[in-house]
Amino acid sequence: MGDIVLAGVGGQGLITLGRVVGEALMLGGYDVKIAEVHGLSQRGGAVIVYVRFDRDHVYAPTFSQGEANTLVALEMIEAVRRINFLSKDGLLIANDLILSPPASPITVRREDIVEEFKKLGIKYFIVDATTEANKLGFPAATNTIMLGVLLGLKRIPIPLSLIDKAIENIFDGEKIEINKTAVRAGVKLSKVAPEEFHK
Amino acid sequence: MVEGAIAGNPGDKKLLLGNEAIARGALEAGISIASSYPGTPSTEILESLIDVAEQYGIYVEWSTNEKVALEVGIGASMSGLRALVTMKHVGVNVAADALMSLGYTGVIGGLILVSADDPGAFSSQNEQDNRIYGIHSYIPVFEPSEPQEAKNMVVDLYDLSEKYSSAIILRSTTRLSHTRGVVILGEIRRGKSNGLFNRKPRRWTLLPPHNKNLHREAVERIEKLSEELHSFRYNFLKRGEDNLAIVSGGVAYTYVAESIKKLGLKPHILKLASTYPLPRKLIRELFDLNPDKIVIVEELEPIIEHQLKVLAFDERFDGEIVGKEIFPRIDELTTLKVMEGLSRVLKLEINLPTPLNPSLNIPPRPPTFCPGCGHRSVYFAVKLAVKRLRVDAIFPNDIGCYTLGFFSPFVMADLSWSMGSSIGIGSGIARFSKKRPVIAFIGDSTFFHAGIPALLNAVYNSYPLVIVVMDNLVTAMTGHQPHPGSGAGALGDPRKRISIEDIVKASGIEFVEVIDAYNISMIRSTTERAIKYVSEKSKPAVIVARRPCALVFARLARREGRKLVPYYIDLDRCVKCGICVNDFACPAITVFNDTYQIQENICIGCGVCTQICPAKAIKRIKG
Numbered sequence: 097m098g099d100i101v102l103a104g105v106g107g108q109g110l111i112t113l114g115r116v117v118g119e120a121l122m123l124g125g126y127d128v129k130i131a132e133v134h135g136l137s138q139r140g141g142a143v144i145v146y147v148r149f150d151r152d153h154v155y156a157p158t159f160s161q162g163e164a165n166t167l168v169a170l171e172m173i174e175a176v177r178r179i180n181f182l183s184k185d186g187l188l189i190a191n192d193l194i195l196s197p198p199a200s201p202i203t204v205r206r207e208d209i210v211e212e213f214k215k216l217g218i219k220y221f222i223v224d225a226t227t228e229a230n231k232l233g234f235p236a237a238t239n240t241i242m243l244g245v246l247l248g249l250k251r252i253p254i255p256l257s258l259i260d261k262a263i264e265n266i267f268d269g270e271k272i273e274i275n276k277t278a279v280r281a282g283v284k285l286s287k288v289a290p291e292e293f294h295k
Numbered sequence: 296m297v298e299g300a301i302a303g304n305p306g307d308k309k310l311l312l313g314n315e316a317i318a319r320g321a322l323e324a325g326i327s328i329a330s331s332y333p334g335t336p337s338t339e340i341l342e343s344l345i346d347v348a349e350q351y352g353i354y355v356e357w358s359t360n361e362k363v364a365l366e367v368g369i370g371a372s373m374s375g376l377r378a379l380v381t382m383k384h385v386g387v388n389v390a391a392d393a394l395m396s397l398g399y400t401g402v403i404g405g406l407i408l409v410s411a412d413d414p415g416a417f418s419s420q421n422e423q424d425n426r427i428y429g430i431h432s433y434i435p436v437f438e439p440s441e442p443q444e445a446k447n448m449v450v451d452l453y454d455l456s457e458k459y460s461s462a463i464i465l466r467s468t469t470r471l472s473h474t475r476g477v478v479i480l481g482e483i484r485r486g487k488s489n490g491l492f493n494r495k496p497r498r499w500t501l502l503p504p505h506n507k508n509l510h511r512e513a514v515e516r517i518e519k520l521s522e523e524l525h526s527f528r529y530n531f532l533k534r535g536e537d538n539l540a541i542v543s544g545g546v547a548y549t550y551v552a553e554s555i556k557k558l559g560l561k562p563h564i565l566k567l568a569s570t571y572p573l574p575r576k577l578i579r580e581l582f583d584l585n586p587d588k589i590v591i592v593e594e595l596e597p598i599i600e601h602q603l604k605v606l607a608f609d610e611r612f613d614g615e616i617v618g619k620e621i622f623p624r625i626d627e628l629t630t631l632k633v634m635e636g637l638s639r640v641l642k643l644e645i646n647l648p649t650p651l652n653p654s655l656n657i658p659p660r661p662p663t664f665c666p667g668c669g670h671r672s673v674y675f676a677v678k679l680a681v682k683r684l685r686v687d688a689i690f691p692n693d694i695g696c697y698t699l700g701f702f703s704p705f706v707m708a709d710l711s712w713s714m715g716s717s718i719g720i721g722s723g724i725a726r727f728s729k730k731r732p733v734i735a736f737i738g739d740s741t742f743f744h745a746g747i748p749a750l751l752n753a754v755y756n757s758y759p760l761v762i763v764v765m766d767n768l769v770t771a772m773t774g775h776q777p778h779p780g781s782g783a784g785a786l787g788d789p790r791k792r793i794s795i796e797d798i799v800k801a802s803g804i805e806f807v808e809v810i811d812a813y814n815i816s817m818i819r820s821t822t823e824r825a826i827k828y829v830s831e832k833s834k835p836a837v838i839v840a841r842r843p844c845a846l847v848f849a850r851l852a853r854r855e856g857r858k859l860v861p862y863y864i865d866l867d868r869c870v871k872c873g874i875c876v877n878d879f880a881c882p883a884i885t886v887f888n889d890t891y892q893i894q895e896n897i898c899i900g901c902g903v904c905t906q907i908c909p910a911k912a913i914k915r916i917k918g
Binding site: 105106129131134141159163181182201204212 | 417
């Protein structure tokens, strides 16, 4: 049984990330439920996607606070917002990016966020997927790079070949190769133990 | 090659959204027509049928509003065709007039109305429970729990609809509609393409005295269903070992299934797919098991509970029945809420994980207008106009992306009610607002949907109201579905656009101005003139502020290989006044350590910010 929270800002490709993860898990023989957010809240708002999988039947679309094994955050403020979903022995994988909401009254600094993770005593892995995506020339592929990190850290029990198959099922044209490359870049990033792989 | 989400061969396993599963079910049932007005969480049902419509000869339509969508479906059903009509829960309010008559007349071709309810009100003005419409209109209500069940059930419900000559309400909720699950596909049946209208004036023409006969038939239909629905395979009673019974349906059942596993309970389970009417025989069987307690777990209103308690009284069941005194009426359920409720009923001690509780203060992140959105500049300009005239304007707002004008820094939604209400309620306010001008904002799709009758009323009764139509040429909020002003049909086929300004002029309004939504000074000056005109003449004025939705524009540009040239801030000229960030609030403009910057990757190059920068520091990147 695995419960994963995907968090980020509307427009970062969270729903697509959930679809690829879910498709790959289904191809791997798991039952899957993914609860998404559609509509207005996608317009630059805070977005959360629940991914659940099991060898047995998965009934409920969502899980509760403190239950997720893994939190994948495509943005650091959103990592803090959704950290209540993570179980105490879970793993946070965060993209090293801060998107301040426009006209926001509060400014949050990166060091304060990292300090908060330390204070909470959780395992976390911060990775700069956005810079990596820009380096690859696919700025929209931050989400699939994070998928590679998720895979590389063994938070989803499926082989890379099934991720490739899922990408082929979901994407079209040149996006297939772009996303396969991005996933591999993510796997690579997960092997470079960064300073801030905190246990 | 990516095919439509709901395409595929029998036996294929696909990860489908609940909405896609419903659409696939309709495809397997051989529908001939699907009509809808877009609304979260219902939209993807029609969208996924659009992908396969040509291939399977299905007629698909985004109708002007939900009432029309239902009526189109009714007409097809009278002609012997299977019809699917989909809408969000509040859309059923708009369709309710036609729905009530449909309950009396019944159908010929199978007709399913999908009501996508929104417990939790994630994207709606309320949490109304549309199962009540079933009771009100004598139309049976069915609730699937998961995508696979939804797909299968829809196929069977078309047969049931025709067998009992009754329309069906399929009630979905956000957590079914927007949950993906594994679905095994079945055989697709091709629907009939030719209808044959069944002339039955005594049935279709609701006149006295035969409307009373139809009322009687409707009552009898529901009674008959109640006696026979125990054989409907999605209703089942599973015997347990505990002296406890749990009754549930819809998505709530999935939370029950998880909760009893986690709590190690073995209750009798009555899982209901038909929550109106209840399958009487199964209920009797449940009572015969003699449980000490029956616990009813359902989201929102006590629909199952009220019916079950009446049956318990009639059948002299003397055990305890609990429901809404334990489980909240407000908000969606979760596994946690169900576990907590069950443990209270059974007086169990449970250990729930204590969630991590960060102390860091983080900013809220409400949805925002996209970079390049024309609504932002309209609000900015209207605000300037009001400031210059030193008036305390009242801003009735409506339902669409532009409702985000509620949030800081605009704060220009004094009310948002139901579709078209900005003009209707705005009129009522304007009649008595004396010197305070009333400026109503309404979107293009909302104008066509329910704004026109209110507009005619405002003209005919001379309301001093400024109406700003925020026209982005598409139903944007729900994902860019076309409407009569878009110039395209559901399949993207070109159509002749119906002009908003022509409708306004035809109604007799004299002050009608069409302005580019990006032109801040023009909108400002026109709004000032409109406010003066309305106050002098005591008549309505209409401004149509037009710009294609920025998302559509950017997508089209990318597809056509046009480059969107972003802007940048010349830091030598920037005086750090903060207007671009604090008052204009484009997400592409950010400030970090007191340095203002434009995020090139999200700037679409609309250039509107150059109009609002007092230092002329914003410039186009030379490409």
